[in-house]
Amino acid sequence: MLINPAGKVLPCHAAEVIPGLEFENVRERTLEFIWQQSSSFQRFRGEEWMPEPCRSCDQRTQDFGGCRCQALLLTGDAAATDPACSLAPAHHIVEAALVEANSSAAVSQPVPAASFVQLQQRAENLWSYRTNPE
Numbered sequence: 001m002l003i004n005p006a007g008k009v010l011p012c013h014a015a016e017v018i019p020g021l022e023f024e025n026v027r028e029r030t031l032e033f034i035w036q037q038s039s040s041f042q043r044f045r046g047e048e049w050m051p052e053p054c055r056s057c058d059q060r061t062q063d064f065g066g067c068r069c070q071a072l073l074l075t076g077d078a079a080a081t082d083p084a085c086s087l088a089p090a091h092h093i094v095e096a097a098l099v100e101a102n103s104s105a106a107v108s109q110p111v112p113a114a115s116f117v118q119l120q121q122r123a124e125n126l127w128s129y130r131t132n133p134e
C-alpha cells in the first residue's frame with residue numbers, strides 16, 4: 001500500500017498506469033476500508049482473476065502471478081501472466097529484450113551525452129522537489 005502526496009492510495013507506485021482502476025483518497029476513506037473493500041485493491045486479489053498458467057500453478061500463492069503493471073506494459077493486458085515468468089505465454093518479449101540488451105551492438109554503443117540532457121529535461125517536466133520544505 002502506498003499513499004501519494006495527493007492522498008491517493010495505490011497498491012504500488014506504478015498502479016496508475018492500469019486503465020479502469022479508480023483509487024480512493026485517504027482523506028475520504030479509512031485505510032482499513034481501502035485495503036479491504038476498495039475496487040482497486042480487490043481487482044487483482046485472490047486467484048479468480050488469474051489466467052492460466054497462473055491459475056493452476058503451485059507458485060500462485062507466492063508471487064500472485066507477478067507484476068500487474070509489468071504485464072500491462074509488456075502485453076497490453078494487466079491481467080496477463082507477467083512476461084518475466086518463464087511459463088508466461090508472452091515470455092518471448094522478455095527473452096527478446098534480454099538478447100537485444102546483451103548483444104554486442106548494444107554494449108558497444110556509447111550513450112551520447114545529449115541523451116542525458118534530454119532525459120533530465122523530460123524529468124524536470126514530470127517531477128519537482130521542494131528543496132527546503134517547511
Ligand code: SF4
Pocket residue numbers: 053054055057058059060061063064065066081082085086087088
Ligand atoms: S507468474 Fe509464473 S510462477 Fe507465478 S503463478 Fe504465474 S505461472 Fe506460476
